[in-house]
Amino acid sequence: MDHYSRSRSRESSRGNTYERYNNYSSRIHSSSSERKHEDADHHSSWNEGHSRTQNDIDDVNDEAALYFTDCILYPPQEGIDRPYGERAKKKPIGCKTIYVGGFPDPLRHSLHRVESILHEVFTTNGGKIDSIRSNNRGFCHIRFEKTESVEMALSVHGYSMLIKQDRGTPFKFRLTVDYSESHGDWEEYEARQVIAKKLHLDSCPISSVPGYNVREADKVQQNLKSDEKFEESVVILRYWLNSGAMERQKSDTFYNLLQVTHAQVKRLDDEKTMLKSEFDEIKNRFKKRTGELEKMFDHLVKLYEDAKKQKCWDRFTRAQRKSIDGWLNTAKENLPAPKPWFGMKRQSTEMDIVDQEKQDSKNAVVAGFSHVKRIKTENKDQQTDVNETEQYKEFKISNLEENLQHMRQQVWELVSKMQMKDTTIQTYQEEIEALKQAEDKKDATKMKKQKEKVIEEKDVKLACMVANFLRIHPNGAAEKMIFEYLCECDINITMEKVCTLLKRFPTLFIKHSKSKDDDTNVYWTVFSLNEVE
Template sequence: MNSQWGLNPMDMSATCSSASTLPVASGMDPSAGMNPYAFMGMGADNMYGMMGNYSQFGQESGVVLPPKEIVILSKSVLYPPKLGAPQPIVRIKPPGCKTIFVGGLPNLVTVDILKEAFERFGEITTIRMSEKNFCHIKFAEESSVDRALHFSGYRMKIDNKNESEFTGRLHVDYALATDDKMEFELRQRAAERAALSTARMPTPPAVILYSEQEAIKLAEELRGEGTFLKAASILIMWLEKGECHKRNVNLFYSLIQSTNTHIRRLMSEKLKYEDELNTAKLMLKKKMEGILLQFNDIGKVFIAASVQKVWDHFTRAQRRNIELWKKQTEEIRNAHVEEVLNDRIEDEMDLSDDDTSSESSQQNNSDNRKARLQEELSKMKEECDSLRCQLEASQNETVMLRSDADQETDFKGRQIEGLKKALQGFQKEILSLNFKHTEDEAEIKELRALRDARKDELKIIENDFSHGDNNQRDSLNLVTSSSTLSITENEAQLIGLISTFLNVHPFGASIDYICSYLYQIDNTVRARDVESMMKRFPSVFNEASTGIGASLEKKWTFCGFN
């Protein structure tokens, strides 16, 4: 119990002195005072027809609410809702309820924080946390549950931070806990057995002395159904006292015979009641199976809607609603199954109570059987919860693996597209190079053919003028040199442009400088072709090196007029 509230756990007026300096919370969300399933198109009565109705807490529950003020804890702060906010809607308290439902918890809430917040209302036995921002808290006393509803509508801030992971608006409500229901029913049955054992104690019948007239009157009462029990007790008393002797033995025999006539009637009634009971049980079983089949069909609808190719088309709000409906359907179905199991346990317990109510040893056996059934039920429930958790984990893992596979597929697809485009570019470049190579080979063949033709002409000229004078020989050499250094029109144009450029630069220019000038006139010019052409005419262009080491530079000059 927190010491800052004093001895009375409901007296929350004496809060910490620093509470007035803290900022007041923005208030409770208006939807917190509404039916939490109003968006599903149904009221609270329709949704919880099998689980109980709803009411305004503080009105029908009869609990006197203390003033709502800021509550300061060691690791969190609780801010009350705004003044005038509607009272939270809670379901009608189930009989024997010791467990509360707490929803809207922050993502980073811990068991210690919840225990510190709610232990002021009473001793806490268990706290069951969930990954969906809610928990169930079970108290040792029923009165603590009503006091714990005071925190409904409060906003919890861990370390007084406003981030979404540290804050949440609490919704506190009665929980439909199976163990609470079973404990309450056990107490009720124990009280009923005590009352039944008290009621079965026979009351001493009125003392009626034996006489012949009373015996005749008793014979008529033994034949009637309503007066049989009283008449039988009188007959037993006479037999125990020894009123039967030789003179009236025939009369007592007729009385005993009248008693025996009721056996056939009782057996027929028993068979009739057993037939009616079996018929009712079969009808109930069929109805329960029909309800369970409908719940299974509803669950299959939600599972089919969760398939990825259908799930992607829903909006985020629609997905959240579908998940909420699916969870509620599973909870209702599990509660229905538990109710059927509880009914079976009650039937076995009732039969054991009817058969063994008079003997204490047999009552102990029924209690042991009941305990074993409860243990089996709890084990089945834990196994069902673990299987549900495993199913959710596998579904989440499947979604993650599917998203990773989709991302990897998209990445590989983009890589393949990029490689296809690069391959197409390489193919185009290879085709262009092959075409250019073919053109170069054709040009080389033409040049070789031209060279061979010129050589043949020179041989003919040498043969014709082999006996000429020296002047003719010099002219022949001149013609030979001129014919050997044949140039094209494009080369002649380049020679003229380069000569003009170098004539303006008498100290020479580098090949890059010359090519930059030529690019302005013809952008197809290559530095390698220009340099090879200039080397073919050493009488026009001269190459000279200037500088030493790293500053070494080659320059070309015009020497046509030297």
């Protein structure tokens, strides 16, 4: 007790985090000696594994490593790390809490970062986490929302963790994961058992049932429509009904809840019908494929039996014969079992033989007669078995022929369909080529029109400039004067183009000459409004 008191005095100076852990440890364990024993076991396992971590972690297979945001987990090496079963303690009833230890000293003062790293690791390798209780002694306790998450979390026991650092060398250590006793887990397990016993359930999905009120009733009504919360909502509704929460004033509310469950019944019935149809379809496919495989095995058995005939068997070597015998036995093992009615008569005959042997001990004469009769009966039964076997073989052969004919028909249908598809594809290709050609022609025509439009716009601009020049010269101007004027305006044009432009707009430019046959003394004027009138 003195050592424990001294340790408690040292722990009180380490902050509120360690005080929370002390409260938790005193709530879980009935005596401090048990807690110290558990801590000693976990710290001894850390010291035992940490001595090998620094040398072995670099030899771990990187392909099996688990990568996270701030750390990497390497699996334990075969032949070096002890299996988990040697370290694990007995799982407590209703356990949802695990012990995680093995942190080096520098990390014991970075509790917030350790909690964030562990939350990411065990959410991935366990499930949703309810709470994380950490301290500065190199270990913590993680409580999950579901008990199934504990087994998944224990799978990373013995893994080597490498925590990244912005500056300095990364931290390398080996994780120790084990079950941990928790008073809260035990109380929750007991509460579930009480509810399950009252409702006659094998297991209860919830640990506590809220009291009835309008808000909780609305919440249950919404959860009844969800597959995830359906079971919990049904348990709560059953508990209310069995505990007398339903009164006359609340009958409408409970009726609405039951009506919602009836809608779920319809949906589940439809889903069940759909699953049954899918199962029947899979079963039919299985039967069909099994029949095909049995036929193939039967063909293989006949093939190997033909190979074992004398004229072929003598040509094989001893090793080849041994291989063929093995193949034949393997094919026979996969053949279907013989029909049960093939041996029914034989079995009844053997029973008759046993009875007849009892009578032989009493009367030798009757025994001799029965012996003869038995031989005749056996011969008759054997002949019947042979006939039935032949009929069965003929039946299988006819089935094979029918299946072969059916397969041929399917092949011809597939070939015809492929030919039709090829024809359709060729037609589509021709149509695409025609469309491409039409599109090319359309683009060429469009380009030509655009070019003509540009040329026309240029001619109109030149015509406007010539018209302005002729307006200044009301008595007219020669073609040479017009050409010189356009050249002075920095327009790249020839004399021939000027003549062509003047002749292109006869309604705008008027040609004059001193004589009809004289083309040298020609001058041009622009139209006037008087001439239009």
